[in-house]
Amino acid sequence: MASSGPQTCGPCQGKGLATFKAGVWRENPISIQILGICSTLAVTGRLENAFVMGGALIFVTTMSNLFISLLRSFTPRGIRMIAEMAVIATFVILFDQFLKAFYWEMSKQLGPYVGLIITNCILMGRAEAFALQNPPLVSMVDGLANGLGYAAVLAIIGFIREMLGTGNVLGHAVLPAEWYVPNQLMILAPGAFIALGFLIALSNAVRSHEPGQGRP
Amino acid sequence: MKKSLHTISYAAVLGTACALLLTGAGRFTAPYREANAKAEEVRNILKVLDVPFELGASSQDLLDVFKRCVRQERRGDLTLYIYEDPDAARGVQAIAVPFAGQGLWGPIRGFLALKPDMKTIQGVTFHQQEETPGLGGEIGSDWFRDQFKGKTIEDVNGRAGIRILRGGSASGPNEVHAITGATMTSERVEKMLNAAIMQIAGEDIHHGQ
Amino acid sequence: MNETHVLIIVVAVIFTNNILLSNFLGMCSFLACSRQIDTAVGLGSAVTFVMTFTTALNYLIYRHLLLPGGLEHLTFIVFIAVIAGFTQFVEMFVERFTPKLYYALGIFLPLIAVNCAILGAALFMVIRNYTFVQSVGFGFGGGAGWALAIILMAGLRRKMGYSNVPRPFQGVAITMVVTGVMALAFMGFAGMVSIQ
Secondary structure, three states: OOOOOOOOOOOOOOOHHHHHHHHHHHOOOOOOOOOOHHHHHHHOOOHHHHHHHHHHHHHHHHHHHHHHHHOOOOOOOOOHHHHHHHHHHHHHHHHHHHHHHHOHHHHHHHHHHOHHHHHOHHHHHHHHHHHOOOOHHHHHHHHHHHHHHHHHHHHHHHHHHHHHHHOEEOOEEOOOOOOOOOOHHHHOHHHHHHHHHHHHHHHHHHHHHOOOOOOO | OHHHHHHHHHHHHHHHHHHHHHHHHHHHHHHHHHHHHHHHHHHHHHHHOOOOOOOOOOHHHHHHHHHHHEEEEEEOOEEEEEEEOOOOOOOEEEEEEEEEEEOOOOEEEEEEEEOOOOOEEEEEEEEEOOOOOOOHHHHHOHHHHHOOOOOEOEOOOOOEOOEEEOOOOOOOOOEEEOOOOOHHHHHHHHHHHHHHHHHHHHHOOOOOO | OOOOOHHHHHHHHHHHOOOOOOOOOOHHHHHHHOOOHHHHHHHHHHHHHHHHHHHHHHHHHHHHHHOOOOOHHHHHHHHHHHHHHHHHHHHHHHHHHOHHHHHHHOOHHHHHHHOHHHHHHHHHHHHOOOOHHHHHHHHHHHHHHHHHHHHHHHHHHHHHOOOOOOHHHOOHHHHHHHHHHHHHHHHOOOOOOOOO
16 A cells, blocks of 8 residues: 655545545455455346445445454454454444334345345455554545445446346436337346456456556 | 453453444334334235325334224135225225245245125235346236236136236236246246135135125 | 245255355355366365355254344344354364365365355345255255356366456456356256246
8 A cells, every 4th residue: 555655744644545545446345356246246236226235335344444443452363353253243233224224125125235244355354454554544544445446336337237237227217218128137147247347357458558557 | 361361351342342232223223123024014915905005105104004904814724904994984995815936036925906806806916026037027017917907816607717828818807918938937926826816716705795 | 934845945056046156145265266176176065065054053043042032133243153163163174184175275264254155145044034954955055056156167267278368358357257157057047946
């Protein structure tokens, strides 16, 4: 994680912006780190679902990174991973409970995938790679950035899949039924895999044209 | 020793904090969650019985409407949901019968609503199905379900059973069109609807009102 | 209660509702370990083993401990704890009795614990209201289906080594597209299982 320029003032010690940009674009959790694929494929059949899942991840990653960082000096090495799991699971369950209470239809749409956020590699990955070694505020920025990066990819794929798969976006007709025959494949499993594959390829192609990026 | 003590006390504190937080949140959200779950069941019954309710009605509103207008009765193996509007004093409006069966990809559950004569179909809903969207999944669509309105559960000769036909005119009083390209789902739906219809015929229910 | 026969569940979750190709579970280790057929077979077997037993265990705990005690809000945590504990046990067992497999799998053995397919199987079991027998069948079938997918992918990736994959697609992107085509192929199994 390169810091941008000399140490500047502020609680993030100047790393804030670099951390944020890295989480959202340079080290995007889905297209670059290749994490959190399961839920990306599962809930992007409808844009609305993708938004809620993205929101869930932003919430959980930000909060779990914050608390894991706060506890980092007290956490014994031996039970480190279990402690991280406990924190992550707590926030996931909190989100799930409130979703079931106040947005029931979405809870049914997302099904087990909300609970599965616990096993989402992004959370454990950021906890281990960042929150354990960095102060709370920067960790929170990192969590927020990764969450946003994830949510952005989900929104893009959700948009494409819903539009091509049903002709609607957020339930409203966008591609007129007169000439567009919805491509059912896009809302089914194969469409998800293929859409994500192309998105990663596109991301790779764009990155390889960026200056200073020698990634194959 | 000190390290083990530290580990244990850390684990205890963290565990307790998480448990407390979750229990608190669970208690707070419990009434809303339970109301939502109940309202879900109730919403489908109200929909198929054509009981009027507001589109954005809350879970509590739905439960109230249900309690006011619908009563549950058991006739043998059948559970009937009878809609009788107490305000309108028009007697029984409709009767809903649940049906269930195995679809192509997963279980299918729904309600069949009949008019008080227990022969004419008022409507049908599928509140649980995992069929292919756009193919078998069309059983949940308006066009498919609207076909059933006004049809009867017996043919011109009085034999019980509906038929879901591939092609043809579906002109008989108990015939509807199948979904093009979803033969298997259509067949299974026909089977499970007829199972429920046979039960109704078997109970020989006559509603004299 | 779910009335589906357990053999139907097993066949369905391997072919028509493959836990990876239809429900997208277990992608991370799928992507990481599908390069070599040997590793794929080893990991696939380990996952099947863990999934079968943990789904059964989680069923017992859910039905006889969490539900009666009104502790459903602890479901996720308890399930994860059971899976992590069981994986730890399997890791020790494999290290002691089949060290070759232990070294081949390396870090991926503990990663089975966070394999979302295993937690996912337990959660689906709860959602679909399976009985004990159905849960065991579902766990076994889920693991077997996942193993099937990863072994097939390992074979395909070997073949892809001889193809001219465009630069941006190399690596994960082409794997995704190929998995998509595999998922499409598996959709052809629809209707294979008929009931009643």
